[in-house]
Amino acid sequence: MYLINSMIMLTMVMIMNLISVAFLTLFERKIMGMFHYRKGPNKNSLMGIFQPFNDAIKLINKEYFFPIKSSFYLYIMSPSIMFILIMMIWMIYPFNTNLLMFDYSMLYFLCLMSLGVYGLILAGWSSNSSFSMIGSIRSIAQSISYEVVFSMIIMIILNNINSMNMFNLMNFNKFINLSMIYFPLMMIMIISMLAEINRTPFDLSEGESELVSGFNIEYSSSKFILIFLSEYSSIIFMMMLFCFMFLSLNLNMMFYIKIMMMIFFITWIRMTFPRIRYDNLMKFCWMYLLPLTLLLFINYLINMKFFFDQMFIS
Numbered sequence: 001m002y003l004i005n006s007m008i009m010l011t012m013v014m015i016m017n018l019i020s021v022a023f024l025t026l027f028e029r030k031i032m033g034m035f036h037y038r039k040g041p042n043k044n045s046l047m048g049i050f051q052p053f054n055d056a057i058k059l060i061n062k063e064y065f066f067p068i069k070s071s072f073y074l075y076i077m078s079p080s081i082m083f084i085l086i087m088m089i090w091m092i093y094p095f096n097t098n099l100l101m102f103d104y105s106m107l108y109f110l111c112l113m114s115l116g117v118y119g120l121i122l123a124g125w126s127s128n129s130s131f132s133m134i135g136s137i138r139s140i141a142q143s144i145s146y147e148v149v150f151s152m153i154i155m156i157i158l159n160n161i162n163s164m165n166m167f168n169l170m171n172f173n174k175f176i177n178l179s180m181i182y183f184p185l186m187m188i189m190i191i192s193m194l195a196e197i198n199r200t201p202f203d204l205s206e207g208e209s210e211l212v213s214g215f216n217i218e219y220s221s222s223k224f225i226l227i228f229l230s231e232y233s234s235i236i237f238m239m240m241l242f243c244f245m246f247l248s249l250n251l252n253m254m255f256y257i258k259i260m261m262m263i264f265f266i267t268w269i270r271m272t273f274p275r276i277r278y279d280n281l282m283k284f285c286w287m288y289l290l291p292l293t294l295l296l297f298i299n300y301l302i303n304m305k306f307f308f309d310q311m312f313i314s
Contacts, residue, residue: 013093021232022052027260028267035271062221067128070218074126079219079226082119085112086230089237094167094244094251106164109241110151113196116234117143120205120215123227127218135214138278139198139205145285146195146202152293153189156300157182157245170244170251179246184296186246188289193238195285198231200270204278239263 026041026048033040041048066075089112092105102108117140124136158164161172172178179186195202205214216227239262248255276284 009095010091010093013090014087017087017090017233017236018229020236021229022056024232024236024263025055026052027263031264031267032271035268056225059225060222064221067218069128071126071128074122075218076223078119078122078126079223079230081122082116082230083226085116085119086233086237088112090233092166094170102165104164105166106154106158106169109166110154113151114147119230123219124215127215129218131212132215132217135205135217139215142195142198142202142204142281145282146192146289149188149285149289149293150192150196152297153185153192154245156185156297160300166244170248173244173248174250177246182246182300185293188293188296189242189245191289193242194266194269195281197235197238199235199266201273201276202281203275204281235263235266239266 029051030040030048041051044050044054066072089109092109094105120136120139120143124132124134124139127133157178158169161169163169163172194200198205216224219227236259239259242262243255243258247258
C-alpha cells in the first residue's frame, strides 16, 4: 500500500507540474501584457484561460520535420533527455511519506542539474547548424559557469544545517529564517538562478539578434514542446527551491503564493533589464560572483567554528 501511495504521489507531482507549466505561460504573458499596457491573451474562454491548451494543440499539429544532414537519433533523443532529467529532479519533492524521501536529495539534485548540459550540447551538435551549435556552446559555458556559484551556495547552507536532505532544510526554516542570516548569498543565488534557467538578462542562448533562437532553432512540433516544458519546469523548480531555502516555514498555501511572487519577480526583471553582452556575462561570474562566494564561504565557516567553540566551552 505504501509503495502504491508513493507512486501515486510522484505521478501527481509530474502531472500537476506539466499543468503548472501550461498556466505559467499564460501567467507570464498576462504580466508582460500588463507591463506593455495591453490585455494579453483574452479571447479563448474567460480571460483567455484556455489559451495554453490551444497553444499546445497548435504546436502538436505543426509539421514534423528534421534537417537532412542532422544526426537523426541524437536529434530526436536530445529533447527527451532534457525533459526526462527535469522530471527526475521533480521526484525529490518533499512529501512526508515519499518513496524517494532519501537523505541525499540535494546531492541527487546537483548531479541531475549538472547532467542538463548534455541535452544542450546534443541538441546543438546533432542539428548540424552553425546557429544551433554556437547557441549550445554559449548555453553550456553559461550554465557551467553559474552552476559553480549556485552549487557552492547550496553547499554552504547545507553544511551549516548539517544535512543534505531538502525536508530537513524546510524543518530548519521553521525555527530561524535563513534569508536573514544568508542575505548576501540569497542575492547571489537569485542572479545564479536567472543565469542557470536562461532568463533575462542572462538569456544569451536565445540572442535573437545573432542566433535567431539558439540551440533549438531546428526544433518544432512535439520536439519543441519537450524543450519548452523542460525549460519552464526548471523555472518552477528553481523558484520552489529558492522558497524552500530562504522564504518558507512549511508547505502551506502561503508557500505556493511565494513561488508565484518569485515568478512574477523574474518576469518583472525580464520586462525591465536588457540582455547583457556575453563577455560581460562570463566576466561577471568568474571575476565577481565566484570570488565573493568563496569569501562568504570562508566567513561562514569561521563564524560556525567560533559559534561551536563557544557553545562547547560554555
